[in-house]
Amino acid sequence: MTSVLPLPPTVDDFTFEQVLAGLAAVPPDVKLLVDARHARWASPYGLTGLLALAQARLAAGGERPGFAPPEADDTASYWARTGFFREAESLYQFTRPVPRARQGGESAVLLAITPVSKAGDVHEIISHVQERSAAILHGGLGLESRATIGFSMTLSEACQNIVEHAQGGGWVAVQAYTWTRRLGRRVVVISVCDAGIGFRRSLESNTTRPRSDRWDDGMALEEAVLRGVSRFRDPGRGQGLAGIRRYVSKWNGKLAVRSGTARIALVPEWDDDVALREGLADFPGAQVQITIPAAVPSAARGTAAPAPARARRPEPGLDL
Numbered sequence: 001m002t003s004v005l006p007l008p009p010t011v012d013d014f015t016f017e018q019v020l021a022g023l024a025a026v027p028p029d030v031k032l033l034v035d036a037r038h039a040r041w042a043s044p045y046g047l048t049g050l051l052a053l054a055q056a057r058l059a060a061g062g063e064r065p066g067f068a069p070p071e072a073d074d075t076a077s078y079w080a081r082t083g084f085f086r087e088a089e090s091l092y093q094f095t096r097p098v099p100r101a102r103q104g105g106e107s108a109v110l111l112a113i114t115p116v117s118k119a120g121d122v123h124e125i126i127s128h129v130q131e132r133s134a135a136i137l138h139g140g141l142g143l144e145s146r147a148t149i150g151f152s153m154t155l156s157e158a159c160q161n162i163v164e165h166a167q168g169g170g171w172v173a174v175q176a177y178t179w180t181r182r183l184g185r186r187v188v189v190i191s192v193c194d195a196g197i198g199f200r201r202s203l204e205s206n207t208t209r210p211r212s213d214r215w216d217d218g219m220a221l222e223e224a225v226l227r228g229v230s231r232f233r234d235p236g237r238g239q240g241l242a243g244i245r246r247y248v249s250k251w252n253g254k255l256a257v258r259s260g261t262a263r264i265a266l267v268p269e270w271d272d273d274v275a276l277r278e279g280l281a282d283f284p285g286a287q288v289q290i291t292i293p294a295a296v297p298s299a300a301r302g303t304a305a306p307a308p309a310r311a312r313r314p315e316p317g318l319d320l
Contacts, residue, residue, distance in 0.1 A: 002031040002285045004065070007039045011046030013256060014118055015290050018112045018282040023053060030059060033066035034092065040075055043174035044191035047290045051171050056195035056284050059168065060077030066093035070096035083112035087171060104251060108173040110136055110188065117169035126152050129174060133188075136176050141186055141294035150214060150247040151188075152293070158192045158288055162301035166200045166285060170194025185294040195285040197260040199224050218278045225264050230298060244290065251290040259285065 003026045006017045026032055034050065042050075054065050065238045067088060070076045079085060080099040088094075101112075111129050116122065133155075134148045155174065162170040179187050188262075197230070200220035223229040228242045248255045248266060258264040263277040270293065 001034050004033045004035050006035045009038060010163075011039055011042035011050070012035075013045040013049075013287075016046055016049050017280060018152075019053070020283050021052055023283075024281040028057060028060040028062040031063065032068070033068065033095075035068045036069050037071045039043075039070045040072060041280060042079065042084075043187050043289075044082070044175045045287065047082055048173050048191045048193035049287055050084070051087055051091060051113070051284055052195040052283075052287065054088070055168070055170075057196060059284070061109040064091065065095050068095045069098050079278040081112070082109055082175070083114070083171065085286045087113050087115065088281075091235065098179070110274055111172065111178055113171050113173045115169060116159045116162045116172055117166075118155065119160075121307055122156055122163060125159060125172065126156050129155060133174075135294070136188060138316045140176060141188065141292070143295050144291075147251055147292075150250070154244050154247045154290060158290065159243055161286060161288070162192060162194050162196070164194030165192040165199075166194045168194065170196065170285070179293075181193055183293055185296075187294065188219065188291075188292045190288075190290040193285070194286045194287075195283070198285050199257075203229060216262070216278070218262035218264070218276055221257055221259055221262050221264040225266075229237070229304070247292060248292070251292050253290060254303065258287040 003062055005019065005022050007028065008018055012018070018213070023032075025223075034053070036050075054067075057063075057065055066247055069085070070079065077099050080101045083101065085094075085098040085103065089098075110132055111125065114121070114125055116125070128256050131150075134145070135187050137143045137147045137151055138145050155172070159172050162172075170193055174188065176186060176188045176272070179185065198217070198220075200217050201221050203223060225241055225245070244255060245266060247253070252268050252270070254266060254268050254271055254273070256263060261278060261280050261282050263280060265273045265275055267273045
């Protein structure tokens with residue numbers, strides 16, 4: 001017997017919760033088929049999250065899930081260019097052949113989906129992204145040139161979280177696109193996902209740190225993301241997320257971190273997300289999304305913005 005898990009038309013950090021809720025009802029020993037036939041678009045978070053989903057099934061003792069690729073040729077082609085199918089072929093069993101990425105097709109992909117498991121991977125990623133990020137952040141988003149340095153640090157720290165805490169590797173992707181429905185501006189999105197031990201179990205490994213009576217995934221995220229608490233006993237550890245918070249705040253961005261049954265977000269004024277969500281479907285590891293928007297044109301500063309649409313299901317217009 002095979003249990004079918006359908007993907008929504010848009011697969012992003014919000015709709016992925018629907019996917020995880022459906023996954024929670026499928027025991028690890030039941031054959032799973034992830035049905036992406038009707039998917040039309042996926043964010044970096046959605047694609048790296050799908051890789052972590054298969055990673056979690058295999059870690060739980062299940063067999064390799066099946067995967068039905070998108071039927072729309074343009075969608076399947078774009079997923080190939082992001083590197084999704086390349087990474088997924090060792091985790092999923094495809095129900096039909098999938099397209100291969102072609103050279104020169106990375107117009108919106110600042111960093112194709114890249115595996116991260118060791119410190120050397122992080123150094124290679126930063127080296128690959130550094131030159132292109134300057135053009136994207138300064139030229140494409142209109143941010144000050146110094147934003148590039150902080151961007152590299154932010155990307156490095158987000159990847160380093162996998163190296164130090166995941167205990168099994170994960171994936172990172174960076175993409176630039178125009179978020180027409182919500183902002184009407186270009187954004188750069190960093191997504192880092194794994195299915196490792198997660199924040200709560202990581203912090204629990206530091207047995208000397210006192211914990212309150214309320215100790216759960218939500219509290220662990222508050223400790224790590226808001227207060228810079230680390231599992232390491234060395235003074236000064238845990239500052240990576242603090243540095244990410246400062247960078248995101250400086251450039252009016254958004255940080256969202258999911259782990260276990262909770263999700264925490266640092267929400268800018270242009271978004272209407274909830275700061276802390278608890279009671280979500282349990283999913284291992286940590287899933288991080290960082291969104292940096294383009295600068296507001298100087299002529300538009302100080303003017304009232306029109307009432308924005310809700311951010312539940314962003315449908316960006318991709319510059320492909």
